[in-house]
Amino acid sequence: MQALLNQSNGLLKKTASIGCQRGLASMSEAIKERIRCPSMLKKVTNNPEDVTKHLFDDMRMGWSGFTGVGYPKVVPEMMAQHVEKNNLKGKFGIHLVIGASAGAAVHNRLAKLDMLKFQAPFQNAKDVKTCINTGKTNFADTHLSKFPVDLLYGYYALDKKVDPEFPLDVGVLEASAITEDGLVIPTASVGTSNIIGQVSKKIIIEINTAEPSFEGMHDIETENPPNCGPLMIKSVGDRIGTKGMKIDPSRIVAIVESTTPDKTPNNTKPDAKSQAIANHIVDFFNQEVKAGRMPKSLYPLQSGIGNVANAVVSGLVDSPYENVTVFTEVLQDCFLDFFDKGKLDHASATSIRLSPDGFKRFYANKDKYAPRITLRSQHISNSPELIRRLGVIAMNTPVEFDIYGHVNSTCVMGTRMINGIGGSGDFLRNAKYSIIHGPACRKSKNDKFGITTVVPMVTHCDHPEHDLDVLVTDEGLADIRGLAPRQRVDRIIDNCAHPVYRPILHEYYDLAYDECLKRKAAHEPQLLDKAFKMTLNLQKNGTMRIDNWN
Amino acid sequence: MQALLNQSNGLLKKTASIGCQRGLASMSEAIKERIRCPSMLKKVTNNPEDVTKHLFDDMRMGWSGFTGVGYPKVVPEMMAQHVEKNNLKGKFGIHLVIGASAGAAVHNRLAKLDMLKFQAPFQNAKDVKTCINTGKTNFADTHLSKFPVDLLYGYYALDKKVDPEFPLDVGVLEASAITEDGLVIPTASVGTSNIIGQVSKKIIIEINTAEPSFEGMHDIETENPPNCGPLMIKSVGDRIGTKGMKIDPSRIVAIVESTTPDKTPNNTKPDAKSQAIANHIVDFFNQEVKAGRMPKSLYPLQSGIGNVANAVVSGLVDSPYENVTVFTEVLQDCFLDFFDKGKLDHASATSIRLSPDGFKRFYANKDKYAPRITLRSQHISNSPELIRRLGVIAMNTPVEFDIYGHVNSTCVMGTRMINGIGGSGDFLRNAKYSIIHGPACRKSKNDKFGITTVVPMVTHCDHPEHDLDVLVTDEGLADIRGLAPRQRVDRIIDNCAHPVYRPILHEYYDLAYDECLKRKAAHEPQLLDKAFKMTLNLQKNGTMRIDNWN
Numbered sequence A, B: 001m002q003a004l005l006n007q008s009n010g011l012l013k014k015t016a017s018i019g020c021q022r023g024l025a026s027m028s029e030a031i032k033e034r035i036r037c038p039s040m041l042k043k044v045t046n047n048p049e050d051v052t053k054h055l056f057d058d059m060r061m062g063w064s065g066f067t068g069v070g071y072p073k074v075v076p077e078m079m080a081q082h083v084e085k086n087n088l089k090g091k092f093g094i095h096l097v098i099g100a101s102a103g104a105a106v107h108n109r110l111a112k113l114d115m116l117k118f119q120a121p122f123q124n125a126k127d128v129k130t131c132i133n134t135g136k137t138n139f140a141d142t143h144l145s146k147f148p149v150d151l152l153y154g155y156y157a158l159d160k161k162v163d164p165e166f167p168l169d170v171g172v173l174e175a176s177a178i179t180e181d182g183l184v185i186p187t188a189s190v191g192t193s194n195i196i197g198q199v200s201k202k203i204i205i206e207i208n209t210a211e212p213s214f215e216g217m218h219d220i221e222t223e224n225p226p227n228c229g230p231l232m233i234k235s236v237g238d239r240i241g242t243k244g245m246k247i248d249p250s251r252i253v254a255i256v257e258s259t260t261p262d263k264t265p266n267n268t269k270p271d272a273k274s275q276a277i278a279n280h281i282v283d284f285f286n287q288e289v290k291a292g293r294m295p296k297s298l299y300p301l302q303s304g305i306g307n308v309a310n311a312v313v314s315g316l317v318d319s320p321y322e323n324v325t326v327f328t329e330v331l332q333d334c335f336l337d338f339f340d341k342g343k344l345d346h347a348s349a350t351s352i353r354l355s356p357d358g359f360k361r362f363y364a365n366k367d368k369y370a371p372r373i374t375l376r377s378q379h380i381s382n383s384p385e386l387i388r389r390l391g392v393i394a395m396n397t398p399v400e401f402d403i404y405g406h407v408n409s410t411c412v413m414g415t416r417m418i419n420g421i422g423g424s425g426d427f428l429r430n431a432k433y434s435i436i437h438g439p440a441c442r443k444s445k446n447d448k449f450g451i452t453t454v455v456p457m458v459t460h461c462d463h464p465e466h467d468l469d470v471l472v473t474d475e476g477l478a479d480i481r482g483l484a485p486r487q488r489v490d491r492i493i494d495n496c497a498h499p500v501y502r503p504i505l506h507e508y509y510d511l512a513y514d515e516c517l518k519r520k521a522a523h524e525p526q527l528l529d530k531a532f533k534m535t536l537n538l539q540k541n542g543t544m545r546i547d548n549w550n
Helices: A002-014 A029-034 A048-052 A074-085 A104-112 A126-133 A147-152 A193-199 A272-290 A307-317 A334-340 A356-364 A366-372 A384-390 A424-430 A485-496 A499-518 A533-541 B002-014 B029-034 B048-052 B074-085 B104-112 B126-133 B147-152 B193-199 B272-290 B307-317 B333-340 B356-364 B366-372 B384-390 B424-430 B485-496 B499-518 B533-541
Strands: A059-063 A094-098 A116-120 A168-175 A200-208 A252-258 A301-303 A324-327 A344-349 A373-376 A393-396 A400-402 A433-437 A441-444 A447-452 A470-473 A476-479 B059-063 B094-098 B116-120 B168-178 B184-186 B200-208 B252-258 B301-303 B324-327 B344-349 B373-376 B393-396 B400-402 B433-437 B470-473 B476-479
Touching (some): A048 A252, A059 A193, A074 A200, A074 A252, A094 A104, A104 A126, A147 A193, A193 A200, A272 A307, A272 A433, A324 A334, A324 A384, A334 A344, A334 A356, A334 A366, A344 A366, A356 A366, A366 A373, A384 A424, A384 B384, A393 A424, A400 A485, A424 B424, A447 A499, A447 A533, A485 A499, B029 B168, B048 B074, B048 B252, B059 B193, B074 B104, B074 B252, B094 B104, B104 B126, B147 B193, B168 B193, B272 B307, B272 B433, B272 B476, B301 B307, B324 B333, B333 B344, B333 B356, B333 B366, B366 B373, B384 B424, B393 B424, B424 B433, B470 B485, B476 B485
Parallel strands (some): A059 A094, A059 A168, A094 A116, A168 A200, A301 A324, A301 A393, A324 A344, A344 A373, A393 A433, A433 A470, B059 B168, B168 B200, B200 B252, B324 B344, B344 B373, B393 B433, B433 B470
Antiparallel strands (some): B168 B184
16 A cells, blocks of 8 residues: 555656546556456556547536545546537537536536536536526536435436436546456545446446545445435444445446546635634534533534634634544545544545645555545435434535524525535434534625625525524524524524624514514514515625615 | 223213313223223322412423324313413413424414413414414424424523423323333324423323224334434334333323313315326326336325325325335325225324324224324434435425425415424425425415415425425426426426416516526526515515516
């Protein structure tokens, strides 16, 4: 392993651009080492035509990849070049599903060539977002636990043109290795790969030799839902499957070598607001432990991606909690610190997405970290069954939330898609503690406090009021457990909203309550002609601070 | 059993009013037969003061009961009379939780005396609704699978005044019997009773001798979440627990006899619209079976309460499907027909709520029906774990849904609570087939087609777009599986909306798309200043049919 690691680190430095080495007729030593199944070695090719001959306009394609790691790098580039070379822009569109998201550069490349007719279930790339929000790409945003299962059920192949046996025409899976008995070993993420491997008519595998092998870190389920029996996972590190994916070899039409590592962004330091949010959350945990509702090892943690998530976990690293576990989608750098402090026992996820420095650190100490990490398929990592059973603490970031606790996680001003719901619904609906956190306000073009996170009514609802326990901003924390809507209002406004918005929101509630009471309809007071006035004011006048509710 | 049955049928006829027989010093033969544990017999009383001495203003109370069956009848009446007799109206309020809902008459009685300060997690009684919608009662509407668990976690006891060990001051549980070893056997529903039995400081049991015993029909889990291990249920009839509830005898402070059966409404015949909806759904099942996505025995059925649900199930009774199973919350009369036809193998639920005629039929053939029915706690009957595993077909009724597939299940015009979300979120989020169904439009005061079920944007969101597969009205069925928001619009409008609303909704979408496209924000087009115009027009002018979108 150490030899491989050194070699790969070398490659990591040398490799500058995407792509396989064309014209290189012979196989690299690296790929020979990774493919231990002789019959599979015969499928290795470096000729783009061996790949592009399987691709066609209007095809349904599935990629490995989750939150920008473990995605294919070679085939997408071959496909893009194929479109450019043959002047196919506008004539070569695909229906693309990815576990969650590919690296932004690779995904953007296709978007810029107008190749994305359809995308599911998530994305996180600027040009893809533009295609979605300008009507070019149909984006089916959906729960990450549900997507692979629906794909398996044929729900993405209802179009009569599609072969019902194979909802996907071509699956492209990045892999670390293929074992002696043909098991395909994923790289830094599992995502939907195991299902894509089952439902694709043809499969192309990219063996990534630029990264050390992740062999041994995955736990791949061997049964499909429904009626697959209970998931026999009682603690976060339990295993129920095999170390790789079983894929019908007759459907593997090509194997290519990929010499490009995952491109992930660098970490940024938590800002003051993130730190304040993290402090409120750690205080809350302290209170819960003191009250006996949480053990000293906490409950398994789930945490979204980003600065606040990093700050919260960093806050916990410096807290008195020990023997902590993690049951989440994505592992970020902060969890390495947690391991290093000896406070984190085990982490379960579907992807490990570190910064470039984080990956270096991880590879350099892989023997220490890898046995404490289990990478699962996303319908297992995000399974409602497991999230409820384990009593997970879920922490996610909203676009906005309202005075009753409804949350918008996806669409700015109700209509512009950012990334997608991801796993937030899986976790918030089923967690023992459902927490959302974000800054109380953000600046707009012409107002330092122009955009409030706390609004009268969310402009798009992803998480209904029934799903939330705790709402946090840098201003404070609102614990709404066990409360009726009208009881939540003061707590949410006074603890979470920025002070400049508190009187505005209180006035709205008072007006709404009076008006609804007249109609004997005041369970959850709203004024349907004014509920979005603050957002409309932002569109027109650049700030959500309004002068009055008239 | 037959003797008991005859005796009970007799009681059923004789008993006219609620209440225990006061002044009757000796115990009835019936109750002696039901309480087989000698130490428990000592706790039987007919003296209201033995009960009311445990009750006090501002108390937290938990009742058995789910959808109007298995709820206490004697203690609530004693409590109401206590308030009347002592002029305590306005001075004796309680925080009440009920599995789901009590019989309307009993619940309304407390509402009329202004006794309900707080109510969770559901209700279905006219005067209770009025209290909720006029600000008198705080109603914490929540998922029925989550409620008992949150109660157990202490989330309804965060108030510092509450003893954290006992979130409830008094639990009142209706029971069929108490066994030799002290197991308390529920009646027609389990609901939250097992948890209420654990978290109540004092417990009062009502032995219902007006109904035959339900002993043997229940499966009561023996472990509490979290970390309770997988629920080892692989088919709807599997059992994981015991036949009754284990309750610490030292906390049982009184046992009373109840001689009043559950008061349930009569069935009404399905109207033409319900029949049309049912036909669309049966056609859809036929299509799915033909496509190989559904077996001939279907998947376990969940169905809400009401006419449409009855019509759908009746439609299935006359269909070619056999060996069908049911995994639902509530069993209605239609399932008896299903059993009688020999087509239904087993039904799992948390309550059996039949019409008065249905109960007669059930009791008369109990030996036939009972072994094929399993009654579970509501966090098991509605468990996301089991709903996903079994691949349930979920069918529920909306207040309204929008052109993108968001669903309002609870609040008319966004603010007036009807009953609560109930189990609809548990089932729709996790089912293999998530179906909602309702009439395309309803009449308003001044327009035969005044209220449309299909709207531009729901005024309250209980089920986000990500949760739905199929939307049905009497007009038709929209299959939105695997589609992006913009792809769903035509299908929902053209298949589900009433013809008079189709041009209005199409025009809205076109305007919204154009406007959002200008801002590059057209993933899910909406006009925030017009989205609720149809509902506002209903409030002002009595119809949702508007002349224009200006």
